[in-house]
Amino acid sequence: MRYLPLTADDRADMLKTIGAKSVDDFYADVPESARLHGTVDGLPNHQGELAVERHMSKLAAKNRAASSGPFFVGAGAYKHHVPASVDMIIQRSEFLTTYTPYQPEIAQGTLQTLFEFQTQVAALTAMDVANASMYDGSTACAEAAVMATRATRRKKVILSGGLHPHYAAATKMLCEAQGIEVVQLEHAIDGELALADAVDDQTACLIGQSPNTFGTVTDLSPVAEAAHGKGALLVSVFTEAVSLGLVTPPGEMGADIAVGEGQSIGNGLNFGGPYVGLFACTQKLVRQMPGRLCGETTDADGKRGFVLTLSTREQHIRRDKATSNICTNSGLCTLAFTAHMTLLGGKGLEQLAVLNHEAACDLADALAAVPGVEILTPRFFNEFAFRTPMNAEAVLAMLDEAGIVGGVRASRLFPGDHMGDVILCAATECTTQEDIAAYAAALKEII
Amino acid sequence: MRYLPLTADDRADMLKTIGAKSVDDFYADVPESARLHGTVDGLPNHQGELAVERHMSKLAAKNRAASSGPFFVGAGAYKHHVPASVDMIIQRSEFLTTYTPYQPEIAQGTLQTLFEFQTQVAALTAMDVANASMYDGSTACAEAAVMATRATRRKKVILSGGLHPHYAAATKMLCEAQGIEVVQLEHAIDGELALADAVDDQTACLIGQSPNTFGTVTDLSPVAEAAHGKGALLVSVFTEAVSLGLVTPPGEMGADIAVGEGQSIGNGLNFGGPYVGLFACTQKLVRQMPGRLCGETTDADGKRGFVLTLSTREQHIRRDKATSNICTNSGLCTLAFTAHMTLLGGKGLEQLAVLNHEAACDLADALAAVPGVEILTPRFFNEFAFRTPMNAEAVLAMLDEAGIVGGVRASRLFPGDHMGDVILCAATECTTQEDIAAYAAALKEII
């Protein structure tokens, strides 16, 4: 067994030192009826790398990789190119196989990258401070809602009609468990500003998204104003972090809390996880924040160093009075994000965002030219919704046969919302002109 | 340009410090007629990772990977499974991006692994000492021939009929340039012992191979005896390092020099390179050895450490009196070899060798059962030659169409030797029973 260093001799020697007859002695406290004799049923015994790799490769081969052909799925996760050095950095033993930096003297590598990450996220979102990441965008959104109720001592949260439905569901679930009322506004392609009308003086926060699930970009400043007018907070959500290079960021719109998904920068698609939730807020709210925070300090010699800080908010100190039960961040995904962002730099991100936008514009033009297609999203960054004259699921299945992964049917995300003929699609820097032409041609063929 | 850290400002500042107007000043010594203005023709300007990766991936996709189906090619390079941790170890920055350990105080990592490698190679070959590797097996063979002429002060080298023809060619080329006579015995599947008859008192060395190119394993002890009887040396060659776990090693046959290809342990196929030449000899010959040697010593504090040693044999000291002009070893491939060998251990290698042998026995049985097939190799480890009733090239092409890479036609390696109907094929631990069945079935279909 290649992963177990003890030899039979070692085991015998150690039992002798301990004074036990066999390892069975250590399990004496287990009720007799619960002792498993032999090994568990069904699971085969240990196998070598070659056998395991064959099995797993067969499973992998049954999936169509995004890079293997024209690919246009977005809606909360995006196919971007990640530089090879990022993967090399996150595979570095000292980053990959270490723990939460609770012993800062031997964890400055992790801590300094977290401090750099926090600074980057704050700058990208144009917010005062950011934490060291959450599980993903959706759980960050849910935590933001709860944080807003703590900060305002109010118990009502209002969700826009363009908020990603998975984010809305996660938020509802967390809130309702805690007795927080959640109001979901009607799903709408261009309805973020409706939040402004919905706010009342019971409202803890309004949660709007830009670009939203339909790709629509919206200046949420009027929503922020309306919220602040009623003593409520604005939570501004994004699922496409690359958009921050080009689109008005939360901080410029007056958001109090900005949350979003960081997958697009540094992280692969991974079928939905692990991803990395970005969480930022105004200075005033910092002590209400959930999640880990890394702060600057000095060591006994006066040298600059970094530590996890404000942990009195956290559950290992506060237990039932913690701001959240979360005790991991998305460490390695955070490192991937910050490493990729460091390679990009501000200028690089801006250029990347422009390339994404241009690809989406080209895609929209090409699809709009297909008779019967109607582009529904009025203002977009790198994704948009369009209507087809046929059932979207059927269209996607036929595109699939043509080797094209054409997007997500809106009815998968918004079942029962009469969006059976709507497709959400995205383009990125990975989208080529050939991909776009192939999509348009296939669509023309189909409808 | 992502690989160049200097900014435009830096460049201007630095020119100022230097006192130069532009970089053109530095090239003032270049004859005017040889100065290139603009950039070279034809080569496009710099491209991002995504574009380069696309281009290279297209080229890669035009090749059939050995893992993608039944695969039976051997004849000097072998498809084995390499543990994932080996590739992780050789990608470690401190191993991958360092230089020859000329500064031992900051290169003990490389040096200690070389010392461990040398010990492993000596044990595997059952020889007294081994060097820190050569380019590959064929160049090791050529260097061994020349070394034998130095040691014996004789000028004639005799090659067996089973020696890999590329090894023979490389040896001939190096020897002839130095005025050393090379005698090539007739190609023969089971003719290694003919070396014993060929030796005379002008002979510097006999070069035999086991397993040889046709897969035949031979106890070369009689050849060693005959050589020593005439004052000549035996150079014992292998191309399949895994065989050393099961087959009589050079040292047990009385070889004076053992050389071989180490690719099979730790290294991928890589279309023929980089590989790693193994080179070992008796204690008596150590100062005649080419290539780098790592030796044990102590530092100023008396601690055990390692250094490159006996460098007075080498060209950077000896210049035109060096034992060889070689000044690199195959460092990273050496590390891959030693890491894989460390994971295997002696027992693991032995078991791996048995699995290889059993796979080859199964393959031989399955092919022998195909009417018209004649197995030609009398004693083998993991590869053998067989005769088909048809032209081998045609058979391989038809197998290829059936998705099977069936081996190497002997006529590719021995053109003009009337082996048009002979195929050399190999099986390893990667060969499954299904692969073997598919091969036999397809062959039955074809012939």
Added chain:
Amino acid sequence: QAEGLIFEIGTPETTGVDLPAPKGTKNRLGGVARKQPTGLPGLSEPQAVRHYMRLSQKNYAIDLGLFPLGSCTMKHNPRLNEKIARLPGFGDIHPLQPQATVQGALELIDELATWLKTLTNMPAVAMSPKAGAHGEFCGMMTIRQALIARGEVETRKRVLVPESAHGTNPATAVQCGFIVDEIKANKRGRVDMEDLKAKLEKSDDIAGIMLTNPNTCGLFETDIKEIADLIHEAGGYFYCDGANFNAIVGRVRPGDLGIDAMHINLHKTFSTPHGGGGPGSGPTVLSEALAPYAPVPFVVKDADGMFRLVEDIEGVASESFGRMAAFHGQMGMFVRALTYILSHGADGLKQASEDAVLNANYVQARLKSVMTAPFDGYCMHEALFSDAFTAEGIETIDIAKALIDEGYHPMTMYFPLVVHGAMLIEPTESESKAELDRFCDALESIARRAAQGDEALKGAPYLAPMRRLDETKAARKPVLKWEEPVVAPPVAAE
């Protein structure tokens, strides 16, 4: 050597990526465009690689040595798992691709679920929780949903939590709207059954219990079946914190102990890398009683052999408590965990548990004469010591920091809370006897110094990349991001 921050090294003009030039298309943002550039610096690739490599050298890691953090299960991370997770068929697929194009991914989730159910002897598992605490949350939400179904969610609010529990347990209970009622530990480090029974005298407000087993003292709860019976009799549910599952995999199946829900930390027991603080993954196994309330999504296999995601609260999922997060769980961790499980197999998983427990008992045996073992008898996979043996003025933290100078990561400090100055050592099965002996020798020598009151311990570490850091200063006026230093204006000439 100090490594500067990227903001000090890089410039906003620099980039380490090369992108094609934009075409200059007129934008369709409708004016919703960023006004202020981010101002973030970039680094060229050589600079970036060096920055991260240098920073990495300031970290300790399992790959470098023993990492005996109790309750964290810092075991070896096989590299095969990393390789497999990077196959394009796993790493490069989108969670919302048509399901026909990701059948292998769905099959993988189903296969991993099968083995988790097999190893725990539980009938159901929720795969989507993103970490241990998220798994706890999942478990407690299913209990809440079951109480809703029973019409008792407003009355059954009380959740019993032993004082030795992980801090996340009470936090989770509160997050689910429950009230926490602490129960005491007895002198053997287990649940005090008298206290438990007293707490259950009034039983109509009992929602359940959250118990860690093996518990945070590294001990198996001897009375666990009786506890399960008592809770069930009281009308409550039994949540088991599975953080310490590594001690018993293949030897004990939690389903045989009467539990209703238990999360499994894939990043502990099944060795997905901790990555400096995540990502984790916390699938939660459920009993028949709780299975109907599991969160969406989950994978089902249809009659035609196709795998399908149930994503909405309808049909088979109509009793589900909802959705915990976007998409379908930590696929990257699933791939690694399944690779780990298949590599170890039934025999290997059992052997790993036994070796983990053997290693912990060996450490306990080697050190109990110089340190204070608060409870008698064998431990499970972690050895607990208190600071009773230290001289006045020497604390647990001093021993921990002194270990750094010996080349080791410290053990878990001051947890569990039931023991004064706790030191919780979990060596895991990944350590050889030689490695353990070196560690014990080092800790033994530190313990002797601690007993003698060696003041030098208070200054440790001396040999680490940094000396002790001032955490109070960090918290007093938090500096949470880099800011451009304010350059003092030049003093005007008089």
Added chain:
Amino acid sequence: QAEGLIFEIGTPETTGVDLPAPKGTKNRLGGVARKQPTGLPGLSEPQAVRHYMRLSQKNYAIDLGLFPLGSCTMKHNPRLNEKIARLPGFGDIHPLQPQATVQGALELIDELATWLKTLTNMPAVAMSPKAGAHGEFCGMMTIRQALIARGEVETRKRVLVPESAHGTNPATAVQCGFIVDEIKANKRGRVDMEDLKAKLEKSDDIAGIMLTNPNTCGLFETDIKEIADLIHEAGGYFYCDGANFNAIVGRVRPGDLGIDAMHINLHKTFSTPHGGGGPGSGPTVLSEALAPYAPVPFVVKDADGMFRLVEDIEGVASESFGRMAAFHGQMGMFVRALTYILSHGADGLKQASEDAVLNANYVQARLKSVMTAPFDGYCMHEALFSDAFTAEGIETIDIAKALIDEGYHPMTMYFPLVVHGAMLIEPTESESKAELDRFCDALESIARRAAQGDEALKGAPYLAPMRRLDETKAARKPVLKWEEPVVAPPVAAE
């Protein structure tokens, strides 16, 4: 901390791989079976990973800092190149697969060959040499073969080699059966033309010249075209050592200088990783005069667009001097080098050369006031200093070892031989100005101490994983492998 040898850590029973059990087939070795087991130890995977990780920490590397080894071109190794080389279509193909199944590999070799020819303006390139010295060998063998074709191989034996040449040059010449005749350097660090002309007075025995350009003093040979003309007039060939090609790529094409053969170190100029001493790759470009004698194999493109390997000395290869090694060259390095070339492009390669030269001149400018620059004027991509500035008793090696304590790899020491106590510094284009400034500050301070005769320098390094190692001891009675320590027999009781 010392890391034990695997022979001290492992046991022969341990293995870090799991293999299926053999079936027990009767062997067909015909008795040719190993008698003595190897006795080699194995390590479990966790032990092995830790062993190599710990050892790695004793190495310095480019990824950690400046590596200014003159003539070695230790530049950044892009990670994209590593990724591409591991694509199964490159890493997992066999050299003897049917050529129809490796068309992409052959096309890649052809494409790389095209760009090497383009960058050098040479009509042919031999791709198979496995390293720089192998490339030299290739070049000199083509010259030998050309002389054979001219019937002059027995008479033209003399090869001129400047005293500043790399040691491999004379070694190579001798290995090809030539006799070495050394030519001097002039006061400007270039070939002494008077000496050259004198050596060419008798010209009928001249086979050629081996010249490095830019030369090993880091200088461009001003008279290179005249040298080429003189050699050609004498009936010889011009071999150029291309080790320093990095200074001029994209600015000067060696083919425009009159050379006949030049090897290119892919591991220097085109950044395939040095890997602690290889593998390298040394494709050798050839002039029209030498092209027919190139070694087999080589790739040709047939009329139908298929790529084909010419593997034997026949047909188009009938004048070839033969085969240098098994198979077709260092494919793994070809993949990386082509990726590098395409990533940089025409503009990037030129900029890289210019930055490399700029960086070297900056180092020269910053340090020439405290160290001795033996030659006037600008340098190419490496800055050369002599030890003239040091106080009595302080040697080049002391300065080099002191650099280690400052966190840097030393420069090349005592080479080239034309300068006393040479220090050859090649920063490459991969360094930022800030990094260079730090390096120059450190070296400046050491230089001042050396000038003042600071004896402490002789003990350096103090802060490295080891102190100075005793190389004499190592060579005197070489210990080249680990041997089981002899245990002293117990002393018999009296």
